[in-house]
Amino acid sequence: MTGFPILRNFNRRAIDRADHFNGLNEPNKLTRQFWKKIKQVRVVAALVFFGAFTLLFLDAWHLVPLSIARTLTSFQLIPSLLKVSMVGGTVSAIGVMFVVLMTLTLGRVYCSTICPLGILQDLMIRIARKLNRRKRFKYSKAPQWLHYSVLALSALLLLLGSSMLIGDLLEPFSSFGRIVNTFALPAIVLSNNAASDLLARFGIYFLYNVPLHLEGVGALSLGLLFFATIGYMSMTEGRLFCNTFCPAGAILSLLTRVSLFKLAINKGACNDCGACDKVCKAQCIDSKSKEIDFSACVGCFNCLRSCPEEAIQYERRTLPAAQPVRVEFSQGRRDFFRNVTVPAATLLVAPGLVQGGSVLSGGTKPITPPGSLGIRHFTSVCTACHLCVTSCPTGVLRPSFMEYGLAGMFQPKMDYSVNYCNYDCVICGEVCPTGAITPLDMQTKKLVQIGKSTFNKDDCVVVSKKKDCAACSEHCPTKAVHTVPYENGLLLPEIDNELCIGCGACEHACPVTPKKAITVVSNSVHLKAKKPEVDKVKKPAVPAAGGEDFPF
Amino acid sequence: MDRRTFVKQTLGASIAFGAFMKTGSVFGAFADNPLPYDLVAIRGGEPGAMFDAGIKALGGMKSFVKKGDKVVVKPNIGWDVSPERAGNTNPQLVARIIEHCFEAGAKQVSVVDHTCDQWQRCYSNSGIQKAASETGARVVPGASASYYHDVEVPHGKSLTSTQEHEVILDADVFINVPVLKNHSGPKLTMAMKNLMGNVWDREYWHRTDLDQCIADFATYRKPTLNILDAYYVMKQNGPRGISVGDLVEMKSQVISTDIVAIDVAGAKLFGIDPFSVRYLKTAAEMKIGRADLENLRIKRITI
Numbered sequence: 138m139t140g141f142p143i144l145r146n147f148n149r150r151a152i153d154r155a156d157h158f159n160g161l162n163e164p165n166k167l168t169r170q171f172w173k174k175i176k177q178v179r180v181v182a183a184l185v186f187f188g189a190f191t192l193l194f195l196d197a198w199h200l201v202p203l204s205i206a207r208t209l210t211s212f213q214l215i216p217s218l219l220k221v222s223m224v225g226g227t228v229s230a231i232g233v234m235f236v237v238l239m240t241l242t243l244g245r246v247y248c249s250t251i252c253p254l255g256i257l258q259d260l261m262i263r264i265a266r267k268l269n270r271r272k273r274f275k276y277s278k279a280p281q282w283l284h285y286s287v288l289a290l291s292a293l294l295l296l297l298g299s300s301m302l303i304g305d306l307l308e309p310f311s312s313f314g315r316i317v318n319t320f321a322l323p324a325i326v327l328s329n330n331a332a333s334d335l336l337a338r339f340g341i342y343f344l345y346n347v348p349l350h351l352e353g354v355g356a357l358s359l360g361l362l363f364f365a366t367i368g369y370m371s372m373t374e375g376r377l378f379c380n381t382f383c384p385a386g387a388i389l390s391l392l393t394r395v396s397l398f399k400l401a402i403n404k405g406a407c408n409d410c411g412a413c414d415k416v417c418k419a420q421c422i423d424s425k426s427k428e429i430d431f432s433a434c435v436g437c438f439n440c441l442r443s444c445p446e447e448a449i450q451y452e453r454r455t456l457p458a459a460q461p462v463r464v465e466f467s468q469g470r471r472d473f474f475r476n477v478t479v480p481a482a483t484l485l486v487a488p489g490l491v492q493g494g495s496v497l498s499g500g501t502k503p504i505t506p507p508g509s510l511g512i513r514h515f516t517s518v519c520t521a522c523h524l525c526v527t528s529c530p531t532g533v534l535r536p537s538f539m540e541y542g543l544a545g546m547f548q549p550k551m552d553y554s555v556n557y558c559n560y561d562c563v564i565c566g567e568v569c570p571t572g573a574i575t576p577l578d579m580q581t582k583k584l585v586q587i588g589k590s591t592f593n594k595d596d597c598v599v600v601s602k603k604k605d606c607a608a609c610s611e612h613c614p615t616k617a618v619h620t621v622p623y624e625n626g627l628l629l630p631e632i633d634n635e636l637c638i639g640c641g642a643c644e645h646a647c648p649v650t651p652k653k654a655i656t657v658v659s660n661s662v663h664l665k666a667k668k669p670e671v672d673k674v675k676k677p678a679v680p681a682a683g684g685e686d687f688p689f
Numbered sequence: 690m691d692r693r694t695f696v697k698q699t700l701g702a703s704i705a706f707g708a709f710m711k712t713g714s715v716f717g718a719f720a721d722n723p724l725p726y727d728l729v730a731i732r733g734g735e736p737g738a739m740f741d742a743g744i745k746a747l748g749g750m751k752s753f754v755k756k757g758d759k760v761v762v763k764p765n766i767g768w769d770v771s772p773e774r775a776g777n778t779n780p781q782l783v784a785r786i787i788e789h790c791f792e793a794g795a796k797q798v799s800v801v802d803h804t805c806d807q808w809q810r811c812y813s814n815s816g817i818q819k820a821a822s823e824t825g826a827r828v829v830p831g832a833s834a835s836y837y838h839d840v841e842v843p844h845g846k847s848l849t850s851t852q853e854h855e856v857i858l859d860a861d862v863f864i865n866v867p868v869l870k871n872h873s874g875p876k877l878t879m880a881m882k883n884l885m886g887n888v889w890d891r892e893y894w895h896r897t898d899l900d901q902c903i904a905d906f907a908t909y910r911k912p913t914l915n916i917l918d919a920y921y922v923m924k925q926n927g928p929r930g931i932s933v934g935d936l937v938e939m940k941s942q943v944i945s946t947d948i949v950a951i952d953v954a955g956a957k958l959f960g961i962d963p964f965s966v967r968y969l970k971t972a973a974e975m976k977i978g979r980a981d982l983e984n985l986r987i988k989r990i991t992i
Binding site for chain 2: 199330334337340342345346348530531556559560561562598602604605606607608610611612613614615616619620626628646648649650669671672673674686687688689
């Protein structure tokens, strides 16, 4: 027997496994092959989701159908949870149920397939491994107390009316969206515009220029800081973010405690090689004590593939998992969290406890998109994923920085210096995955008043220069801004704010510089505008000055 | 060589020619083959049929388009509204014009406008994108400053330079296809006002002296042909309109090479004094075209 170690091992494993499964049948050959391939299946799924979400956030061409965008985002846990609890939504509810059932069956597979920020971290981990081939992970106890505290604090803030922590800073889908929107999209747009300009030289207009929008210095620096932090964390400590700060990770981690199947090490089959420990991005496998902290496992299946003995398997446990005894954890890392992160987070969050919007100091309040009901609803639900920013056909929706206050950081606002809200468009409400912008039907949207126009007559071209202009009134879709006779046959703008919907067409079109003569002031709570009615034109008899049927 | 230099060099000859002419150049006109009429007015038919009759009276599209010409058709596609709202040029008319251009031997027909509302929604919901691509025309975007190049307007008073779309700069034949509408500022929008869609910086016009700038730009390069769509006419709440209640069905069309004459005829069709339209009065005074319709050779066709 000693000459055939493989055979020996196999026999030992077979016996141990039979023992381990408590009389359950040993998995057949097919099942074993499936588990061997599970990592490949997982990677394919991850790349499909990652690619799809990246394309979604890069789609400044508006090529992805809205139904596909809605279906894809419905699988995002926190946005869909917010949407279901705030405004309802069947597709989102199905998405949430799918994620919950998947987690209750196999654990946090979500984190390594559906979550785009998770896959982005995996890509960075891969880069780190390429740079340093000896890069190994080591078991380190997940800072559970901190992780659940973050979740509790996020929930508390949400109840207090700010989605700041859950969304604007930590929610993985939204963080991913912002990274793509802030850094990747401008690069793609620039390349597109260079290519389209080149083709235009040859009279080919198949590609066309897309407006380039860049974030301000503040948003850009904070975005970079976040990107650098998550990059550093993943390259050194794997999926530490997912087990420390990610609120979705925390919810799923709680669910795994009652998962039907859990990954565990078959102690008898384990040969103590420690291979699993070294490849575990979640750093949740303690190969010494042969325990897996399944609540921290992100379901990447690296361990399944690494184990030469097939000793790691999904195991059905009817009883709650015994808490692994953890002796080896990084005291340094723990101290880091305790001494640095928590006080910093508290400092950051304390002002955020103030409700969104009320932080604003007197000045002009931002205008929120139609369907968002007003500043309060919007800032308390929006996670600042910026999908509406990418999807908005006119580009009027732009990320804010501090205009909503700290509690509403990065959340989009209407920017009439860029463009105005298209009258016949409800796309932002259709794509919003959280319900911060509720979906509206076209007729309702056309009567939602998000702000009101104010006219500064003295600055108007008609008054200051005694010349025709009418840029504002020609753009107004409801004729809230119309013209009335003024001196010398000129026509002067006049506003009927009952008809005004605050779309910003007048403000955008006003040619007066540097201060526009007509501007829109935000409605903190959206109102209903009066429906524009027309007196039907009576068919005139065409005057017959030149005889026949013609007036000439 | 950057793109701007490239286009400038390529188009240098035509621009220089434009500066040389007394009241600006004209797109390809056949001086040796005078037209039988100065203005043709048609009423009573569908947009396409009215154009068939009208262009026939002028000797067919061959009077304007030579074999191998590059043609630009410039409708009004300013607004994201459907064809029945008549905020944009009638798509059936645009399609018929394109077909005539190709029949006359045009090498390429392009359709372009610098829209007010979001350009793709305007192109698509106006029905013009479909009309143009179905008839084989090239639909060209106009929503980026990079497509526009500086041009001088030597006879302009308020507008002495502006930027024009490169496909128009590059065209042999330019066909201006406005729709007759009420306008909240200069009262009416017709052929001269439609040329605002050729340029990039319209804000300058608005804040300087809109009426003068409209007249000034008409001195720059006269369209080969103007075709005024007055099938449905927006009588109020223009130029965007609120609903179909703003329209009357006039079933009319005017065709002329004279941009002033066609606008005077348009104002009369609309039912207001042409000289109450300030830019029209200015243009007539600047002698950009003829406002004295009574002295012109007019063909009137009723279908």
